[in-house]
Amino acid sequence: MAFDVRLRINDKVATIELKGELDASTAGEFHETVGKAAGAGAVELVIRAEQLGYLSSAGLRSLVFARQKMGDGVRIAVVGASEPVARTIRLAGFDHSIDLVDA
Amino acid sequence: MTFDFTTAEALRTAEASRPAGAAEAAGVAKAPGCGRTNALRIPASVESLEPVSAFVLGLGDRAGLTESSLYRLRLAADELATNIVMHGYRGEPGEITVDGGIDPDEVWVRFQDDAPAFDPRQGMRAPQLDVPLEERPIGGLGVFLAFTAVDTFEYELVAGRNVSTLVMRRPTAD
Amino acid sequence: MAQTKVLILDERRDVPPGLAKALDAVGAETHTCTPGDVLAASPGRMPAVTALLAHATLSPHTVRSVARRLADEGQQPTVVAYADRDLHLLDGHVRAGSDYLIPPFHPVLVEARLRDCHQHAELNRNMEEVAAHAELLSYERELEIGREIQLGFLPDALPSPDDWHIRVRFRPARTVAGDFYDVFELVNRRRLALVVADVCDKGVGAALFMALIRSLLRHTAEQSGLQNLIAADLMGEEPGWAEHTRAIPVVGATPLLNAVVGTNSYLTRNHIKQGYFATMFFGVLDPVTGNLVYINGGHNPPVLVSGSGAPPVLLQPTGPAVGVMPDCTFSLGYAQISPGDTLFIYTDGVTEARSETGRFFGEDLLLEQLTDAAGRGEELLDHMDGALSEFVGQAEQSDDITMMAVHWRAPAKTAD
Numbered sequence A: 001m002a003f004d005v006r007l008r009i010n011d012k013v014a015t016i017e018l019k020g021e022l023d024a025s026t027a028g029e030f031h032e033t034v035g036k037a038a039g040a041g042a043v044e045l046v047i048r049a050e051q052l053g054y055l056s057s058a059g060l061r062s063l064v065f066a067r068q069k070m071g072d073g074v075r076i077a078v079v080g081a082s083e084p085v086a087r088t089i090r091l092a093g094f095d096h097s098i099d100l101v102d103a
Numbered sequence B: 001m002t003f004d005f006t007t008a009e010a011l012r013t014a015e016a017s018r019p020a021g022a023a024e025a026a027g028v029a030k031a032p033g034c035g036r037t038n039a040l041r042i043p044a045s046v047e048s049l050e051p052v053s054a055f056v057l058g059l060g061d062r063a064g065l066t067e068s069s070l071y072r073l074r075l076a077a078d079e080l081a082t083n084i085v086m087h088g089y090r091g092e093p094g095e096i097t098v099d100g101g102i103d104p105d106e107v108w109v110r111f112q113d114d115a116p117a118f119d120p121r122q123g124m125r126a127p128q129l130d131v132p133l134e135e136r137p138i139g140g141l142g143v144f145l146a147f148t149a150v151d152t153f154e155y156e157l158v159a160g161r162n163v164s165t166l167v168m169r170r171p172t173a174d
Numbered sequence C: 001m002a003q004t005k006v007l008i009l010d011e012r013r014d015v016p017p018g019l020a021k022a023l024d025a026v027g028a029e030t031h032t033c034t035p036g037d038v039l040a041a042s043p044g045r046m047p048a049v050t051a052l053l054a055h056a057t058l059s060p061h062t063v064r065s066v067a068r069r070l071a072d073e074g075q076q077p078t079v080v081a082y083a084d085r086d087l088h089l090l091d092g093h094v095r096a097g098s099d100y101l102i103p104p105f106h107p108v109l110v111e112a113r114l115r116d117c118h119q120h121a122e123l124n125r126n127m128e129e130v131a132a133h134a135e136l137l138s139y140e141r142e143l144e145i146g147r148e149i150q151l152g153f154l155p156d157a158l159p160s161p162d163d164w165h166i167r168v169r170f171r172p173a174r175t176v177a178g179d180f181y182d183v184f185e186l187v188n189r190r191r192l193a194l195v196v197a198d199v200c201d202k203g204v205g206a207a208l209f210m211a212l213i214r215s216l217l218r219h220t221a222e223q224s225g226l227q228n229l230i231a232a233d234l235m236g237e238e239p240g241w242a243e244h245t246r247a248i249p250v251v252g253a254t255p256l257l258n259a260v261v262g263t264n265s266y267l268t269r270n271h272i273k274q275g276y277f278a279t280m281f282f283g284v285l286d287p288v289t290g291n292l293v294y295i296n297g298g299h300n301p302p303v304l305v306s307g308s309g310a311p312p313v314l315l316q317p318t319g320p321a322v323g324v325m326p327d328c329t330f331s332l333g334y335a336q337i338s339p340g341d342t343l344f345i346y347t348d349g350v351t352e353a354r355s356e357t358g359r360f361f362g363e364d365l366l367l368e369q370l371t372d373a374a375g376r377g378e379e380l381l382d383h384m385d386g387a388l389s390e391f392v393g394q395a396e397q398s399d400d401i402t403m404m405a406v407h408w409r410a411p412a413k414t415a416d
Helices: A027-038 A057-070 A083-091 B008-017 B046-062 B067-088 B141-149 C017-025 C035-040 C060-072 C087-095 C107-151 C203-234 C239-246 C250-270 C362-372 C378-392
Strands: A003-010 A013-022 A044-055 A075-079 A099-101 B036-043 B095-102 B106-113 B152-158 B161-169 C005-009 C029-033 C051-055 C078-082 C099-101 C164-171 C179-186 C191-199 C278-286 C291-297 C303-305 C333-336 C342-346 C401-408
Touching (some): A003 A027, A027 A044, A044 B067, A057 A083, A057 B141, A075 C060, A083 B141, B046 B067, B067 B095, C005 C060, C060 C078, C078 C107, C087 C099, C099 C107, C164 C378, C179 C203, C191 C203, C191 C342, C362 C378
Parallel strands (some): C005 C051
Antiparallel strands (some): B036 B095, C164 C401
């Protein structure tokens, strides 16, 4: 159950690509990456979740952190989340602040 | 017919985390109803979340849960275990016992720990949808996810131990 | 209706065919963008639009961010969320205050909705003004509560020992003040503490420090007053007698020094970063003898106005303002009040009151008015009030004003 997170920043879009399982033991890495993305001055944070197999509340925490850190003018999108992952995001009500976009 | 077995990985973890001979004293509880039983004893740390997940996924898989039920059972178990590690023991060393079983109509997973008495449902908070994300209290979200993921979520304080049980119904065999 | 200019917001720049057709049929000019397009656009590059149609799959937060970005460009389009399939996605948008459009996208219905939206937007703007006003009112209400709390830190009633007449005027420049005064009994009611102080700054911050400083002064003075008396008793001295012979009111001096020095060290130890300090006059009066021992911490010198026509005496500072310097020295000052005299203590709101032409009231005019005044207690304050308001005219009161008059009534003249 490996976890991998990659950050790309080009122009005004920061893209974080997630692979594997995001739980309390891997959330720290994601959190750090979100911090870097937030510091980059992007207007958009795109989280590619096509290969994210699992998301727990520990991962959601970092999404709140992203929202707090990036300010109101920044759009955050989670792209290609699987149904259970998208369900978790919706259940927590995060879809009010974060766009769930099909891949 | 009831028989116990422990996965190799679980056994390794359990062996490493407790003094020899303490197995019986810890008193891994009997399974409710009949069916298969597994047990896993792990130190209360985030590194243990992976074996917990593997344990639950294995159990649910054998019970023939649908992919979605399986995901939710694992989510609930993961959140509960995280809760015990973070809020139960508060980072202090401790142990969690996880067992589970398959009954004809349901799968159950039970968590026992010796952290201070703590009903996880007390800390549960439904997300405040009207509050902007950046202003929301984040606590209680994990338990909320766990609670809404499974069919039953029970908590009991048994002889000073916290015992939480998650139950997921099995698909009806036609 | 003028031509409707519509910005359609969609992740893929896709517009449901029905909606596109309807917008076309009503002659709307449409632009289609992704949220990223708008957020990343350079200033001035966005088309001016009157309606923002957002696909419901976008989060309300994203839609709001886009609307804000447009608002930065001076545009205030009405926000309408639309859905073609998953109508439940509209929930969050409607709750966030957006209007909505759902299929079938019939041209007449779409046009009517856009027109409604326009009116809604007008109404909303009015509502916002009302809300802003209401918020202001609630702020004012809180200030009012602050004022009431602060009034609780001022004495309800002033003690009035025999033959003494103590009166106060207290007029904050704003709802809450930095000035305060206090009069309380010390040493088993044998002494009277007189305090007039001015915490630097005005408003809520000053009011908080006022409450703190007032409490520290009073608490310390009351506590050490008793100890002092007990100590004197233990030493077998009859304190009253000792004072009379030495003419120096030692009994009052200890609580006074403790209060001022203790408050100064408390403030400099705990609150030096906040930068608040207070100038104060703290006097301890023996009502039987008229002996006054005092500390003037950087405060405007109170004026001792003689009842017998002698020139007024100014009680000059004996130390710095309280809360500025740790470990500084406060000396004691002494004065003798005689029957018929009045001690006038005030804050700089009096001498720094400005006329409409910008002149200060000033100390000279103050002294002149004080010696001219015929009355002594309440009448003196009335007189000063009158002189001040005449001087200030229509100019706004810019600082808190506190005045205290402490008058020892002259013995009634015998009939013969």
